[in-house]
Amino acid sequence: MRIFRFLLAALTALCFAAASQAAPVQGQDYTLLSLAQPTEPGKKVEVIEFFAYYCPHCNALDPDLSTWVKSHADKIVFKRVHVSANGEPMAQQRLFYALEAMGNVESFHAKIFHAMHVEHDRVNTDDDAINLAVKLGLDRAKFTSYYNSFAVQTKVQRAIQMMQSYQISSWPTIVIDGKYVTSPSVVGAHMGGGYEEHGAGLLLLKVMDELVDQQLKTRH
Numbered sequence: 001m002r003i004f005r006f007l008l009a010a011l012t013a014l015c016f017a018a019a020s021q022a023a024p025v026q027g028q029d030y031t032l033l034s035l036a037q038p039t040e041p042g043k044k045v046e047v048i049e050f051f052a053y054y055c056p057h058c059n060a061l062d063p064d065l066s067t068w069v070k071s072h073a074d075k076i077v078f079k080r081v082h083v084s085a086n087g088e089p090m091a092q093q094r095l096f097y098a099l100e101a102m103g104n105v106e107s108f109h110a111k112i113f114h115a116m117h118v119e120h121d122r123v124n125t126d127d128d129a130i131n132l133a134v135k136l137g138l139d140r141a142k143f144t145s146y147y148n149s150f151a152v153q154t155k156v157q158r159a160i161q162m163m164q165s166y167q168i169s170s171w172p173t174i175v176i177d178g179k180y181v182t183s184p185s186v187v188g189a190h191m192g193g194g195y196e197e198h199g200a201g202l203l204l205l206k207v208m209d210e211l212v213d214q215q216l217k218t219r220h
Contacts, residue, residue, distance in 0.1 A: 028190055029207045030182040037165055037178035040077060045215045047076045047208070050163065050173045052083050053092045053123065058172045059113045061184060061201045065172075066110070068205045075212055080105070081159050083171050089156045095129040097155040098147040104138070111136050174208060177215045182207055 024030055039046040049065065051058040069078045082096040095112070099105045115121040115132055123129050126147070133143045146152060162168075166175055173183045187207055188200030 024182075024207045024210045029187050030176075030180050030211065031186070033167060033175070033179050033181060035165075037175075039178040042077070043216075043219045044075060044077045045177050045212045045219075046079070047072075047177075047212065048079045048081055048166075048175045050081045050083050050166070050168045050171050050175070052085075052090075052171055053096065053112055053116055055171055056117060057184060057197065059117045060197050061172050061204070062110065062113055064198075064201050064205060068208070072212065075216060081162055083163055083168060084156070084160050087160055087163075089153075089160070091126050091129040092123050093156045093159060094126070094147055094152055095123060095133065097152045097159075098129075098133070098143060098149075100155070101146050101149065101151055102138075102143070108133075108136055108138075174204065176208065176211045180211050180215075182211070 026032065047069075051062075053059075069076070072078075080096070082090075082093045084090055084093060096105070099108055112123075112132065115136070116123060121128075121132055121135075123132055130140065130144055130147060133147075134140045166173075166181075170183065170185065173181060175181050182204060184197065184200040184204050187203040188196070191199060191203065
């Protein structure tokens with residue numbers, strides 16, 4: 001088993017090194033939206049992650065992605081969009097957007113992934129979402145007020161609309177500057193030696209590096 005893991009790590013490293021030497025290829029490392037979406041004006045590049053708290057692949061990507069976002073703060077404007085299930089609002093969506101409205105996403109984002117994927121807390125209902133927020137240390141009355149607010153309901157509906165506009169059918173998915181679409185599954189499909197999730201995540205970040213730098217050049 002140790003030998004297998006060593007070989008898998010070595011193959012991943014080779015794939016990562018190879019990717020580092022080549023520019024991203026359309027149709028292989030990313031696709032283009034059929035209709036580019038508007039982005040905020042400015043010198044920074046917009047990066048959007050479409051994700052869901054229940055998604056194990058989103059959970060796997062989050063630590064490396066969060067580190068990448070912090071290290072690129074001078075280059076990018078990063079946004080998260082919590083997807084819906086079958087176009088219907090979800091308690092997990094409202095949980096995320098309530099935290100966002102409170103300014104608490106960064107403090108609780110990783111904790112929610114941990115609660116759901118390690119401690120196996122379920123968030124299927126409004127009560128589940130509120131109880132988890134309280135378990136993690138938030139005031140019940142204050143959180144519930146945000147959770148049930150019109151502003152949060154509006155953000156949930158906006159997220160559902162964005163899924164349609166950005167043609168999102170799987171997650172996690174990354175959209176850069178309103179037009180470049182990529183994901184761990186897209187870049188990982190071309191990994192030699194077979195798909196490995198953490199390695200695919202690292203390859204994704206390299207593709208994101210290249211696309212962000214490419215778009216930054218258009219700002220000057």
